[in-house]
Amino acid sequence: MTRRDPAQLGLFGTVDTAPAPQSGRQCPPARASRRKNTGGGTNPSVAKDVLAEVRDGRFALLDDTDRVLVFEDTDRVRAALDEDVVHHLISGGYVARGGSRDVVSAMHGAIRRPVTPLKLTARGRTTLQRWSNLARTEGI
Numbered sequence: 001m002t003r004r005d006p007a008q009l010g011l012f013g014t015v016d017t018a019p020a021p022q023s024g025r026q027c028p029p030a031r032a033s034r035r036k037n038t039g040g041g042t043n044p045s046v047a048k049d050v051l052a053e054v055r056d057g058r059f060a061l062l063d064d065t066d067r068v069l070v071f072e073d074t075d076r077v078r079a080a081l082d083e084d085v086v087h088h089l090i091s092g093g094y095v096a097r098g099g100s101r102d103v104v105s106a107m108h109g110a111i112r113r114p115v116t117p118l119k120l121t122a123r124g125r126t127t128l129q130r131w132s133n134l135a136r137t138e139g140i
Contacts, residue, residue: 050085051120051128054095059086060115061097062108069108069115077106077115086118094124 053059060069060077068086069077080086089095098117106115120128 046082046085047089048128048131050082050089051094051124051131054086054089054118054124055120055128057117057119059095059118060104060106061118062115063113068118069106071106071117075104075106077108089124090118093121094127095119096121 050059058071059080060071061067062069062077066087068080068083070080072078086095090097095118098119102119103114103116105112107113108115
């Protein structure tokens with residue numbers, strides 16, 4: 001019998017093997033029009049979904065601007081509906097812009113433009129895992 005590190009053991013002495021957190025949405029929503037949504041607050045689960053979608057590589061920034069885009073296909077992007085949530089996660093240190101090596105060319109409308117995919121930071125990965133574990137234990 002091998003000894004296990006106590007930090008790896010769960011509440012009952014078993015090793016916790018949690019599945020990878022998944023987004024609750026099929027696809028991140030794209031902004032339908034140019035008008036900004038001035039509605040009320042957002043659902044807290046949106047932040048968890050956005051973190052999971054960033055981890056999956058679905059969000060990017062246009063050129064050197066702060067416009068947040070959603071990958072519709074491998075080479076086609078659209079303006080993201082969750083732009084404010086993504087900017088808040090960037091300012092909080094949960095999400096970061098990919099490096100200069102990660103820049104890809106994608107169709108934005110009828111024009112091909114360079115976009116930089118977003119990635120999770122260590123803090124973002126930890127928070128996503130924590131929130132996903134919390135969501136699983138709420139049903140108990």
